[in-house]
Amino acid sequence: MSRESQPVRPPVRRVTVLGSGSWGTTFAKVLADAGRDVTMWARRPEVAEEIQRRHSNEAYLPGVTLPKQLGATSDPARALQGADAVVLAVPSQSLRANLLRWRDLLPKDAILVSLAKGVELDTLLRMSEVISEIAEVPSDEVVVVSGPNLAREIAQGQPAAAVLACADHDRAVAIQQAAFNPYFRPYTNTDVVGCELAGACKNVIALSCGMAAGLGFGANTMATLITRGLAEMARLGSKLGADPLTFAGLAGVGDLVATCSSPLSRNRTFGERVGRGETIEEAKAAQGGQVAEGVTSCVSIRALAERVGVDMPITEAMYRVCHEGCAPAQVGAELLGRQQKHEWS
Numbered sequence: 001m002s003r004e005s006q007p008v009r010p011p012v013r014r015v016t017v018l019g020s021g022s023w024g025t026t027f028a029k030v031l032a033d034a035g036r037d038v039t040m041w042a043r044r045p046e047v048a049e050e051i052q053r054r055h056s057n058e059a060y061l062p063g064v065t066l067p068k069q070l071g072a073t074s075d076p077a078r079a080l081q082g083a084d085a086v087v088l089a090v091p092s093q094s095l096r097a098n099l100l101r102w103r104d105l106l107p108k109d110a111i112l113v114s115l116a117k118g119v120e121l122d123t124l125l126r127m128s129e130v131i132s133e134i135a136e137v138p139s140d141e142v143v144v145v146s147g148p149n150l151a152r153e154i155a156q157g158q159p160a161a162a163v164l165a166c167a168d169h170d171r172a173v174a175i176q177q178a179a180f181n182p183y184f185r186p187y188t189n190t191d192v193v194g195c196e197l198a199g200a201c202k203n204v205i206a207l208s209c210g211m212a213a214g215l216g217f218g219a220n221t222m223a224t225l226i227t228r229g230l231a232e233m234a235r236l237g238s239k240l241g242a243d244p245l246t247f248a249g250l251a252g253v254g255d256l257v258a259t260c261s262s263p264l265s266r267n268r269t270f271g272e273r274v275g276r277g278e279t280i281e282e283a284k285a286a287q288g289g290q291v292a293e294g295v296t297s298c299v300s301i302r303a304l305a306e307r308v309g310v311d312m313p314i315t316e317a318m319y320r321v322c323h324e325g326c327a328p329a330q331v332g333a334e335l336l337g338r339q340q341k342h343e344w345s
Helices: 022-033 043-055 075-079 092-105 125-136 151-155 169-179 192-214 219-239 244-248 252-261 266-275 278-288 295-307 313-324 328-335
Strands: 012-020 037-041 070-073 085-088 113-116 142-146 160-165 186-191
Touching: 012 022, 012 075, 022 037, 022 070, 022 085, 022 151, 022 169, 037 043, 037 075, 043 070, 070 075, 075 092, 085 092, 085 169, 092 125, 092 295, 113 125, 113 169, 125 142, 125 192, 142 169, 142 192, 142 252, 160 169, 160 192, 160 252, 169 186, 192 219, 192 244, 192 252, 192 266, 192 295, 192 313, 192 328, 219 244, 219 252, 219 295, 219 313, 244 252, 252 266, 266 278, 266 295, 295 313, 313 328
Parallel strands: 012 037, 012 085, 037 070, 085 113, 113 142, 160 186
Antiparallel strands: 142 160
16 A cells, blocks of 8 residues: 555544635635535634535635535634644735734644745745744644645636645645545645745746736747746755755646636736736736735745845746836846846756
8 A cells, every 4th residue: 555545643534724715715625525524714703604604705715605514713712622633724924923823722733734825025934934933833744735726616626636745744644635535636745845935936927927918928928937937936946955846746837837827816817917007006906805925925035036046037027017116018028138048057
């Protein structure tokens, strides 16, 4: 039998999901459809009431019926009581503040799982590092979820896969077994650094693809941005100790293709609006309150790349558009006019 098929920890039966956005709600549904006892925490009591009584979350997943066994509350202590695993499903830049409020409520020995994709602005820490610091647990005990995971498609039961990364492989396997269901196939990986960097960087590359679409460019341009974006992601990952193979897998090219090509991607949609001529503030307003992580991530990823001396021209271009007021067409022309080089240099 393979290692993945053998239980090495007590099975995860009860899971708490802290956060009620589109991906948090979807992952809660995945776990419930896999037979877990799932309780969600929602910041707004009315959202918790809707999930609990109407089995829906219309603000984030309109038209999707949630499992009846999926419960919800706005009381974090009640949500966390007796949890075998705790899924942190809040935006990356608010993770620290939220976790500071929750850390004394976390059940001892519960597996901590991160859905957040980003690099913290002030510290340049990855999300598993933030969790380790605040929850005072070893960083190799945090499980990171990554991959091509557009929430609406998965919530509708469309086939999808994901990567569960943790240096403690047994913990990744425990969550793998808890999340596996007929439409959701999770794989394990021990390269947390690579999976987290890929998940953060792909949002920035998706912005560039959206802007290219908004400017009227086609498939060749998209393919160029995706592959050159993958190259700069891999350069950063390699510098920080990631396994290069991770970027060829679900957390790398898989997530990159999905996020850069689908209209369901908030980052691509945001970029497309800007490419069509909307201001950053107009594009933000059109997002309906949902976060386009790449707008913030391009700041922290750019700073991280500068710290370790890695060239990331697409990330630099997105920073200039989103935070310095440059026009997408201008930075596009500058990218094309860069010094010629070998593809792998």
